[in-house]
Amino acid sequence: AAPTALPRDLEGRRVVISAGGTREALDPVRYLGNRSSGKQGYALARVAAQRGADVTLVAGHTADLADPAGVRVVRIGSAVELRDAMHAESPSADAVVMAAAVADFRPLGLSPSKIKKGDREPAPIRLAVNPDILVELVKARPSGQIVVGFAAETGDETGDVLHHGRAKLARKGVDLLVVNAVGDGLAFEMEDNAGWLLSAEGDERPIPHGSKARLAATLWDAVVPLLGT
Ligand code: CTP
Ligand code: CA
Numbered sequence: 001a002a003p004t005a006l007p008r009d010l011e012g013r014r015v016v017i018s019a020g021g022t023r024e025a026l027d028p029v030r031y032l033g034n035r036s037s038g039k040q041g042y043a044l045a046r047v048a049a050q051r052g053a054d055v056t057l058v059a060g061h062t063a064d065l066a067d068p069a070g071v072r073v074v075r076i077g078s079a080v081e082l083r084d085a086m087h088a089e090s091p092s093a094d095a096v097v098m099a100a101a102v103a104d105f106r107p108l109g110l111s112p113s114k115i116k117k118g119d120r121e122p123a124p125i126r127l128a129v130n131p132d133i134l135v136e137l138v139k140a141r142p143s144g145q146i147v148v149g150f151a152a153e154t155g156d157e158t159g160d161v162l163h164h165g166r167a168k169l170a171r172k173g174v175d176l177l178v179v180n181a182v183g184d185g186l187a188f189e190m191e192d193n194a195g196w197l198l199s200a201e202g203d204e205r206p207i208p209h210g211s212k213a214r215l216a217a218t219l220w221d222a223v224v225p226l227l228g229t
Contacts (some may be wrong), residue, residue, distance in 0.1 A: 006047075006050045006051050007051055008051060008052040009051055009052070009220075009224045010048055010051040010052045010053035010220065010224070011051075011052030011053075012052070013052070013053045013054070013094040013095065013227060014053065014054045014055075014056075014092060014093050014094055015048050015053045015054070015055050015056070015093060015094060015095045015096070015097065016055075016056045016058065016086070016089045016090050016093040016095075016096045016097070017041050017044050017045050017048070017055065017056070017057050017058070017096075017097045017099060018041060018057075018058045018059075018060070018082060018086060018097070018098050018099055018100035018133075019036075019038040019040070019041020019042055019044070019045070019057060019058070019059050019060065019062065019099050019100055020036055020037075020038035020041060020059050020060035020061050020062040020100055020101070021033055021034040021035070021036035021038070021060050021061045021062075021100070021101040021103075022034075022060045022061070022076070022077065022078050022079040022081075022082055022100065022101070022102050022103045022130075023060070023061050023077050023078060023103075024078055024079065024103045024105070024106035024107060024130075025077075025078065025106075025107070025110050026107045026110070026111065026115065026125065027110065027111040027112075027113065027114050027115045028111075028112075028113070028114055029114055030114075030115070032103060032105075032106070032107065032125075033061060033103075034101045034103065035101075036060070036061070036062070036100070036101035037062060037063040037065075038059060038060070038061070038062025038063060038065055039062075039063065039065065039212050040099050040150070040212045040215065040216070041057065041059070041097075041099035041100065042057070042059075042062070042065050042068055043211075043212040043213045043215070043216040044097055044099060044216045044219065044220075045057040045068045045071045046068035046069070046071070046213070046216070047213060047216040047217055047220060048216075048220060049068060049069065049070045049071050051220060055068075055070070055071045055072065056071070056072045056073075056074060056089050056093075057071050057072065057073045057074070058074045058076055058082060058085045058086060058089060058100070059073055059074070059075055059076070060075075060076055060077065060082060060100055060101075061077075074089065078103075078106065079102045079103050079106060079130040079131070079133070080106070080130070080131070082100060082102060082133060083131050083133045083136065086098075086133055086137060087136070087137075087140065090137055090140070090141070090145075091140075091142060093145060094144075094145060094146065094227055095145065095146040095147075095148065095223050095227065096137055096141070096145065096146070096147050096148070097147075097148040097150075097219070098133065098134045098137070098147075098148065098149050098150060099150050102130060102133060103130055104129065104130060105127035105128065105129055105130060106127065106128055106130055107125055107126070107127060107128075108126040108127060108128040109126070132172075134147070134149050134172050134174065135171075135172055135173065138172060138173040138174060139173075144227075144228040146175045146176070146223055146226045146227060147173075147174045147175055148174060148175065148176045148177070148178070148219065148223065149168070149169075149172050149174040149176075149177045149178070150177070150178045150180065151164070151165055151168045151177055151178070151179050151180070152180045152182040153165055153168075153179055153180070153181065153182065154181070154182055154183045161179060161181045161195070161196070162179070162196055162204070164179075165177060165179035165195075165196055165198055166198060169198045169200065173200075174200065175199065175200050175226060176197065176198070176199050176200070176219070176222055176223065176226075177197075177198045177199075178195060178196075178197055178207070178215070178219060179195045179196040179197075179198060180194070180195040181194060181195050194207060194208065194209040194210075195207050197218065197219065197222055199222070205222075
């Protein structure tokens with residue numbers, strides 16, 4: 001097929017994107033982690049660069065992904081490192097996208113030496129709550145900056161995926177929230193996503209099943225009209 005020309009509608013814009021999962025250390029060799037592959041965040045970075053943006057990708061743990069062409073990559077491990085990197089990178093950004101899977105909790109009191117098995121009952125792992133980076137970024141944002149969040153949701157007895165997505169959009173205070181329906185082999189470690197794109201203005205667009213590059217294009221299409229001149 002003939003290559004489709006991408007719009008250069010992010011020319012002159014700076015975007016900061018987080019991707020991948022955080023790892024929360026228990027001791028020098030162990031961590032609590034998650035199954036994020038980083039593919040969606042990398043696709044967002046690649047497509048933004050192709051559309052002319054100056055892109056910084058703040059990357060946690062990912063599947064073995066190559067750095068997207070023309071993108072500056074900053075590596076982080078834990079949620080606290082991710083927070084520091086996002087606060088350092090985001091003030092001069094036109095748009096900030098939190099696609100990273102941030103651990104909600106971290107082990108309290110990192111052991112400086114390797115935890116030994118011993119001969120007693122294992123000690124419970126006590127957890128501390130990590131900062132909500134997205135909420136902090138919304139609070140700290142310069143005027144005109146667009147902030148985007150991601151949410152992976154399942155329906156439950158209190159409501160469906162869209163219900164949980166709407167609540168999260170309001171709670172986080174973001175301009176746009178991408179809501180992915182998860183469960184039963186959806187989203188995690190998969191090539192495709194499906195869900196909803198919700199805006200603070202109340203727009204609710206279904207996102208059809210498609211590639212992560214396709215979702216990236218859909219998201220930037222929604223961000224561009226929100227950017228100031
Ligand atoms: N996020 C963040 N900092 C955290 C947790 C999440 O910045 N400590 C961001 C994620 O990168 C994502 C959005 O917030 O863009 C939603 O993440 P999610 O885990 O769905 O929201 P939570 O507020 O953690 O709610 P819960 O896990 O209870 O559904
Ligand atoms: Ca969470």
